[in-house]
Amino acid sequence: MSKELDRVRDAWETLGTSDPYWAVLTEHEFHDGQAKTRFFDSGRAEIRTLLDVLDKHRRPYGDTAVDFGCGVGRLSFALAEHFKNVTGVDVARSMIEEARASNPFPDRVRFVHNDAATLPFDDDSVDLVISVITLQHIRPALSLRYLLEMARIVRPGGHLLFQIPSHIPAVRPIPPWHSKAELHVLEAPSSLQVGENSYVRVGVRNASDGEWPPGQLLNAGNHWRRNGLMAVQDDGRDSVRCPLGPGDHAEALIRIKAPAEPGSYELEVDVVQESVAWWADRGSQTVRVPVEVHAAAPAPAPADDVDGAQAPAPAAPATIGAMEMHGVRKDLVCALFEQIGCTVLEATPDERAGSDWASFFYAIEVGEYRADINHGI
Numbered sequence: 001m002s003k004e005l006d007r008v009r010d011a012w013e014t015l016g017t018s019d020p021y022w023a024v025l026t027e028h029e030f031h032d033g034q035a036k037t038r039f040f041d042s043g044r045a046e047i048r049t050l051l052d053v054l055d056k057h058r059r060p061y062g063d064t065a066v067d068f069g070c071g072v073g074r075l076s077f078a079l080a081e082h083f084k085n086v087t088g089v090d091v092a093r094s095m096i097e098e099a100r101a102s103n104p105f106p107d108r109v110r111f112v113h114n115d116a117a118t119l120p121f122d123d124d125s126v127d128l129v130i131s132v133i134t135l136q137h138i139r140p141a142l143s144l145r146y147l148l149e150m151a152r153i154v155r156p157g158g159h160l161l162f163q164i165p166s167h168i169p170a171v172r173p174i175p176p177w178h179s180k181a182e183l184h185v186l187e188a189p190s191s192l193q194v195g196e197n198s199y200v201r202v203g204v205r206n207a208s209d210g211e212w213p214p215g216q217l218l219n220a221g222n223h224w225r226r227n228g229l230m231a232v233q234d235d236g237r238d239s240v241r242c243p244l245g246p247g248d249h250a251e252a253l254i255r256i257k258a259p260a261e262p263g264s265y266e267l268e269v270d271v272v273q274e275s276v277a278w279w280a281d282r283g284s285q286t287v288r289v290p291v292e293v294h295a296a297a298p299a300p301a302p303a304d305d306v307d308g309a310q311a312p313a314p315a316a317p318a319t320i321g322a323m324e325m326h327g328v329r330k331d332l333v334c335a336l337f338e339q340i341g342c343t344v345l346e347a348t349p350d351e352r353a354g355s356d357w358a359s360f361f362y363a364i365e366v367g368e369y370r371a372d373i374n375h376g377i
């Protein structure tokens with residue numbers, strides 16, 4: 001396995017072990033496996049939206065579907081209502097285990113762990129591959145390999161339905177007179193161990209008289225201060241969902257990491273337009289909460305450690321892997337499929353990657369693509 005796939009797998013393994021339902025949709029209500037009915041209902045709605053595209057083009061579904069990057073099975077289970085055989089594939093064993101444990105359709109749905117750059121299916125063996133909010137976390141070179149793999153495993157006349165971001169449109173600076181936020185800390189830890197990961201939940205209100213437009217890399221972010229001085233300038237970020245009109249509210253959940261030195265800190269939250277400005281520098285009010293950062297607790301000495309030998313270093317606190325975002329230009333995606341004899345039925349703008357990205361949903365009809373033939377790529 002490549003180093004790149006190692007990294008991707010390890011990041012998702014950590015997320016799948018610590019908070020899998022939240023990691024899939026990154027919405028607060030799904031933390032710790034809460035609101036599962038709504039979680040799986042959202043999968044049904046998503047599959048209905050995807051299959052509507054095949055209906056619109058009057059294409060049959062077939063019997064066999066693959067859900068690439070299936071997570072805990074949100075979409076795989078919904079696919080089982082339309083397909084006789086569904087296989088969910090995921091790079092994280094922890095996600096696959098959770099999906100298997102709650103599989104309501106064991107006779108129709110199976111889950112496969114796969115941490116290779118190839119897909120574990122024969123050529124032309126499935127009717128449909130779907131993939132949403134997955135390729136956006138994979139670097140472009142690897143995403144392109146997976147797209148070719150999807151075309152290989154789908155029979156001629158079958159379909160791929162997937163979403164992948166294209167690029168971040170050029171950022172237009174929000175004018176200083178609209179860079180005014182009112183911030184409230186809704187939830188924050190009062191003490192942490194050095195280097196420990198946690199979250200701070202903040203309410204953000206547009207306190208200006210102008211709209212904050214979408215796609216402008218507007219984030220809530222945090223600093224750490226000690227004795228009033230900046231100790232850590234850049235820590236966590238979460239996007240502020242825009243557009244946000246004057247007086248409108250949004251919530252952000254910032255993943256924070258406690259500083260490396262123990263001490264009494266203030267966790268300070270501000271709004272930042274990336275590559276433009278932190279808004280405190282434009283006169284916007286930040287918000288601060290006190291956080292005690294403790295040295296890591298020493299591990300208890302083993303019972304038979306009677307000779308004064310040094311106790312082993314304490315285990316590092318659990319860390320949550322980062323979710324990277326990547327895009328593949330729409331022109332390149334379309335050209336790739338055309339080059340291998342597939343038909344692009346749709347490449348339509350899509351909002352699944354959030355407001356900062358130009359993202360697209362693709363419906364591809366697979367042609368006579370053979371991985372062992374040089375199609376000029």
Ligand SMILES: C[S@@+](CC[C@H](N)C(=O)[O-])C[C@H]1O[C@@H](n2cnc3c(N)ncnc32)[C@H](O)[C@@H]1O
Binds near residue numbers: 008013090091092
């Ligand atoms: C944000 S979740 C989305 C899950 C599912 N598609 C849904 O919408 O409910 C992304 C999933 O993709 C998986 N993933 C990331 N890279 C992958 C890869 N190279 N191969 C298979 N799965 C991958 C992650 O482990 C994670 O479960």
